[in-house]
Amino acid sequence: MTVRAMSLFFALLAVGANLVVVAAVIGRLGRAIPAIAALRATVVDEVRPYALGLAAFVASVATAGSLYYSEVAGFPPCTLCWVQRGFMYPLALVLVVAAARGTWRVRTGARVWALLGGAVSVWHLLVERFPALEGSAVCDPANPCSIRWVQELGFITIPYMALSAFLLAATLLWVDPPHDQSRADDARTETRETR
């Protein structure tokens, strides 16, 4: 696939992530409405066993996409890109390990971590939109953060993709663990405490 095709693919994934997050927000806000509450409960129950794994998958795809852009497409990461990588890469690693081990206890910390990464993405989006926020009116030939290496569907840039991934991962990490998994985690903790 060409860089253009890959960018469009990542952009479509971002749109899909946005739809899931918006649906989750609507489900949360509209839970007083019986129909929405029932649908939300059904969807959450179906997703629950896989939520941690899906969050790991989202962070891993975002990590792979980031590496694709820098190592295959040849887009040099700017400073803010590196900061977002600093949030996304460890998130992917921790979630993959947690999903493999079935350790749901990481989800609160990982959720906060993802939201912090998302905050950096928001700042990067603002810098893209308002280059003067970089504190300079001059383009440094050495790659300012305001360059939009990718712009798909008219508005989806690389930090937008990162923000979408952070938000989707955080949303999935909001899902409570399966009941038996909670008990397993509690049992692990109790075992540790009695040693």
Add this chain to the structure above:
Amino acid sequence: MATPTRTRTRAGARRGRSRVPVVGIVIAAVVALAVVALAVTLLTGDDQAAETVEVADVDVEGEALPQLPGDGSDPAIGSPVPSLHGVSPVGGPVSIEPGDEPLLIVVGAHWCPHCQAELPRVVEWLDQGGAEGVEVVGLSTAADESAPNWPPSAWWEREGWDRPVLVDSADQTAAQALGVSGYPFFVLVDADGRVAGRWAGEIGTEPLDAAIAALDS
């Protein structure tokens, strides 16, 4: 002892496994999006520039100007500006050299967001009669096919730039000869062929107006 924060009475939660093939749905959705992306890309194709020149060799006559420092000073003021000879995006010869009238060189990089913001302002200023009595030329530099807003010639044209444009070389020979320190960049040359002012960044058009007015006085 841990107390569940919520009572989960639903079957899925009790069983800890889903009745819906969630993983299968996710994989199918991802594959479908990949197919859509590939199909759209194949059907629409990449926008290729018409036969235009985006990078070309530039010959420099004269001594290169020192790079513009960032402290507000300019050691090049009063220095003779080098002559630059190359081609336009359509392949015709273009020279940037002092003549009988003052000269304003507008340097822009297609991928630079500050250039993208500044060029329309400069075009509007020129359309409204700015730089009257001054020859104005563009210098398209730092062209990078992998960078956004490619090709540069289409960008200059899209913004309504109707003055000559010199295409810089891959190693930015012309920009270096003018002492460019960042983009966008402006060089004002007086009628004697000497540097009257240089500016880097989004400066608006007021400094140019003032400097051109000072040439007349």
